[in-house]
Amino acid sequence: MVVVGGGVVGLGHAVEAVARGLTVTVVERDDRPLGASVRNFGHGCVTAQSDAAYAHAVASRKRWLRLARTAGFWAGETGTVVVARADDELDVLRSLAAERAGDGVTLLTGAETDARAGTAGARGGAYLAGDIRVDPREAVPSIARWLAEQPGVTFRWSTTVLGVEPGGVRTSRGDIAADQVVVCVGHDVDQLFPQLAADAGVRRCSLHMLRVAAPDGRLLDAVTAPAVLTGLSMLRYSALARQPAAARVRERLTSQRPELLDLEVNLMFTQHPGGDLLIGDTHAYGASVDPFAAEPVDQLILEETARLLGVASLRVQERWRGVYASAPGDFLVRHTAPGNTVVGVTTGIGMTTGLGLAAHVVDQLLAGRVPTADPS
Ligand SMILES: Cc1cc2nc3c(=O)[nH]c(=O)nc-3n(C[C@H](O)[C@H](O)[C@H](O)COP(=O)(O)OP(=O)(O)OC[C@H]3O[C@@H](n4cnc5c(N)ncnc54)[C@H](O)[C@@H]3O)c2cc1C
Known part of the structure; x- marks a missing residue:
């Protein structure tokens, strides 16, 4: 072959x-x-998939964990915390938990969410135990x-x-x-x-990504810290996006934060085993990728992530552009x-x-x- x-x-x-x-x-x-x-x-991002993607995600999870052992790299069974900062976001998580009962979806209080995700001011959240990180x-x-x-x-x-x-x-x-x-x-x-x-x-989908230093006082262990998703992620991943309340999340964000939806922001982050946070992202679609990376877009991601973490600002270590196939x-x-x-x-x-x-x-x-x- x-x-x-x-x-x-x-x-x-x-x-x-x-x-x-x-x-x-x-x-x-x-x-x-x-x-x-x-x-x-x-x-x-296993748990938030549905249908064929969920089946391939479950099969992939097994393979990542096996390959990590045989090929000698880190793969963490860290799970994901989805942070809810509004009632409609909580409703999405409640109905996901009901749909996926017994599939490792645990609803969290605001305090539990912030403690597990290292965020500030969550109304509640959900822990998705089946997710992994590499x-x-x-x-x-x-x-x-x-x-x-x-x-x-x-x-x-x-x-x-x-x-x-x-x-x-x-x-x-x-x-x-x-x-x-x-x-x-x-x-x-x-x-x-x-x-x-x-x-x-x-088409090509291009995304702004940044690596920032973990804010002072963020005490989560970088190797066990979960991936963190937000209400904006509820508009992207199919098992979340198909919950009835996701339409209300979109409606509210469209009127309150149109700039985030215009850039198709999926506010999320993972922690690098070295401690830094990988933060992002945005989505721009086209036959080719525009080479000009507008600084206000990065600033928006930085401000939104700082707000999510409850810190005044973040120190950028690296920026890059990712591209994937979209259809x-x-x-x-x-x-x-x-x-x-x-x-x-x-x-x-x-x-x-x-x-x-x-x-x-x-x-x-x-x-x-x-x-x-x-x-x-
Ligand atoms: C910023 C960003 C964040 C993402 N986050 C996640 C995430 O957290 N979780 C998740 O599940 N997915 C995520 N994705 C999506 C995921 O990264 C991609 O779906 C996946 O990596 C695609 O893998 P690939 O092997 O098809 O593509 P690639 O990794 O792009 O590999 C394709 C390879 O083909 C080579 N190639 C192309 N043409 C030729 C040729 N003619 N001859 C020889 N070689 C060629 C290229 O050089 C390249 O190395 C993200 C994507 C991006 C861009």
Whole structure:
């Protein structure tokens, strides 16, 4: 099998293929993983998914924890705290808890929420026990390093795939033959398969992200601290967004904070094991990514996060832009020619679902079936 793309989705396919006895070549145009898979929060947002995404998230969770042990990186069963700061947000969490009874959703008081999340002024919240965290900059390169040591696995770094055909790929460093080619190039699917990408409605989604120093006095242990979501996250993640009260959250925020909705802010953060907080994010959609990062957007994220944490200001350590593939469906799985398959996660949940989706695709390919994302 040739896997094109060394992000979490491509590496997930390589892990599954080699576990089933295939020889695998991973072809990646950069000299290490630098795409969406290292630019994200490292949040395994399992509980807030629904339908196929939930099934792939549950399968991915198992794989993250197993790979952390075998490939030697940190993965924390930290859970997530969703902070509610208004009654309509509490209603979303109450109905999620009722729907997911027995699935690790615990309602919290305001004080409990602030104590667990390190926030200030919460009205209440929910703890989602099934969620996990990794440090993406450590985890994804560790998977690649571990894979490269496995018999039957070859990496071709700094090699660009120029064309995909039955029987193999053409690259900037020569042809590579393969029975199966799985293309996992994220948002760059339009460069290799423009018509497929257009038909599927794939666009680029670009996000502002920042790393800030943990505020003085925030006493949470960085390794066990949960991921933190807010009311704005309730408009994005399907199991939250489909609760009836989510419409009221949107209505209120539209009238009170239109600037947050205009930028499609999902106010959330995770803590880096070193202690810093990864904060974000915003969403801007287009065929290409605008290179000009407006400072007021970062300032808005910083002010909103400071307010959430109850501190006057935050010290920025790093800023970056992330890009992922976005389309109307959560997943893009297409058979393009004999032995050729395109696989992508087309909402911002590839860390949550990508490893499970990869296992599902490899199983179907080995069974001689045309793969789909449908886990049933
Ligand atoms: C800022 C941000 C925050 C996010 N937060 C989260 C989160 O907390 N939880 C979550 O579940 N998801 C999150 N996501 C989404 C998640 O990161 C992505 O869905 C996931 O990383 C996609 O993985 P990928 O392997 O498809 O893409 P990528 O990681 O982008 O990998 C694609 C690879 O293909 C390579 N490539 C492209 N074209 C070629 C070619 N022709 N030849 C060879 N190589 C090629 C690229 O160089 C790249 O390395 C976030 C995304 C962003 C941007």
